[in-house]
Amino acid sequence: MAKVRTNIMVCTGTGCLANESEKVIRNLEVILKARGYAEEVQVIKTGCFGFCEQGPIVKIEPDNVFYVRVSPKDAKDIIDEHIIKGRRVERLLYVEPKQKEKINRQEDMPFYKKQLRVALRNCGLINPEDINEYIARGGYEALGRVTTEMTRDQVIEEVKKSGLRGRGGGGFPTGLKWEITKKQESDVKFIICNADEGDPGAFMDRSILEGDPHSVLEAMAIGGYAIGADKGIIYIRAEYPLAISRLNTALKQARELGLLGKNIFGTNFSFDIDLKYGAGAFVCGEETALINSCEGKRGEPNYKPPYPAEEGYWGHPTCVNNVETFANITPIIMRGAEWFASMGTEKSKGTKVFALAGKINNVGLVEVPMGITLREIIFDIGGGIPNGKKFKAVQTGGPSGGVITEEGLDTPIDYESLLERGSMMGSGGMIVMDEDDNMVNIAKFYLEFTMDEACGRCVPGRIGTRRIFEILQKITDGKATMADLDALKQLAYMVKDSSLCGLCQTAPNPVISTMKYFWDEYLAFIKDVDHPRGEGKYTAENKAEIKS
Amino acid sequence: MEILLKDNVAKDGEYMTEPQAISVTAPAAEDLPKEKFDELEAFIDSMETTKGALIAILHKAQDIFGYLPRDVQLYIARKLGIPGAEVFGVVSFYSYFTTKPGGKHTLSVCMGTACFVRGADKVIERLKEKLNVESNETTEDGLFTLKDVRCIGACGLAPVVMVDDKVYGRVREEDVDDIIREYRSQEGQQ
Structure with missing residues (x-):
């Protein structure tokens, strides 16, 4: 094997691919070959670096130079200047917007400074299509240790001690979920990975699967060992073709090396994983709906209990965990529960990945320790609001969450503190809004989403969300009266209290929280209050009409 | 759905919505080639078990036919020995499955x-106006199908429009005309 002196790492996450990173790679390879450097310089396709706003990202190692917004025609300069002459291509370096300084190295960039990467540890570092690169980073060592040195109870104990909680939204302790499933007496059990990421604007699960698929496969095998399942299922959105293809490659490679299949590491533990595709239904992120969908049925939720841990896939005990939850498992096994529990707050341990999007300078994927404040995420990591606009609110938890305003920015975030503020952790979507956004329109946008996605199983979900949306429509059309606002409030709490599953129980949250914090924006559509940013349709002409 | 709502509002000022118009009794508009059915049958026969495989089979069928017309749904039902209503129940539940043929290019916003x-x-409103269709409809010339899709995850490039597999990022309202023109002129050249 020829000795490679330099690696050119190019991001091939969905965001960068959409920005022609494939062409960048092709040009780099062609030019390298033409200049005769193809032997000593290698182009590596990596997973997501997280800094999607500045994509496509190209990183040169070991020089540790980070180029941003690289277009296919920049490939020539990267090779001729950087690789051959050893001169940095200044115009491709990241410029810090506040100080207007050019920054060379990834770790000096404010976007990365406050981040702590556990679940995303390999994303942007390794080639996701090569299992050897994962193994070189310590991959599958945890599975080896678990199957050969640890009992099933020890594994569960370790995960319990770490304090890891479900990253899909609910925040249920993962170790406890494993323990409950293990205790069920059954010859057949299943472990399912929930990769049905439906929150619009959240893309952490996709990035993990695209950038580091083996970390999920390995953790599923560990979970399977712990609960006593020999079969795993990954339920993934059909809208994620790249993640599906990388998972298929990863599964094939793991089977070839005997890391999945019969008698793993020479023990009598056997485990294999199947892929099941979703078909576009947000409710399938709810675990009982997901199991129904895995069985090829309409993805409607069931009443609980029985919980999936008791009666799940085809009636067998089933444990459902989220992608990001799984991505935290191997570090916990390798570095110990104490290390993991040393990060975060009292009740929420470890780190959390957030997808920063909306009116923010640095759109991208960030992983931060629990307990960091929203201000740090939005202004230090996210670089603040573009075009000199003023921050208005941030929506966490997607359509199930609520808005957090300026006054909540300094609360350390964890599962509990977000709930207290009327929002929730959710899967980690974070949409930033500036002074131009009308909050009633935002609430209407979310309700239109949940109304479309409500599965129809329960009446509050099917009809209630529709009526809420209709009232919001009436308000933004400028035709609502105060009585409609009262009805809206009442209806919102009713749907919240009486819906069958999490989807519709949380669906009114955007309405409830915007009514709480931005009541005057609702009023602006109705009463003649002087609100600077409202889009109220109220005019002197229709005053009589509204009053009557 | 929002379309029905808006029309309704304009007409009588009421805020009630109407049930979605789904026809399962209308005859299939075109002949479906036998080879495609053979391909689907071969796929189903190659499966170890069809237990719980309905969604996977529908994915494959939509790959082959491009959409899931009534005849294809009934074919699958008979092949698996389940009621046609059960197949239609699954098809209508998931937004990924479509029962109408699409245009030559799919414009997804x-x-x-x-x-x-x-x-x-604003981008999708402009597209609706320019193409004279609502979402999930195909233009008269059969060139474009307009779709509003769920997050495709390229949030760094927002707002995003996809034409088939090609992604257009940071699209402004006025860019819409150029995108349509690009595909229309390609068509003219052929």
């Missing part, structure tokens, strides 16, 4: 939150 707050609603 991402309606994820990140795109929405950066103006995707």
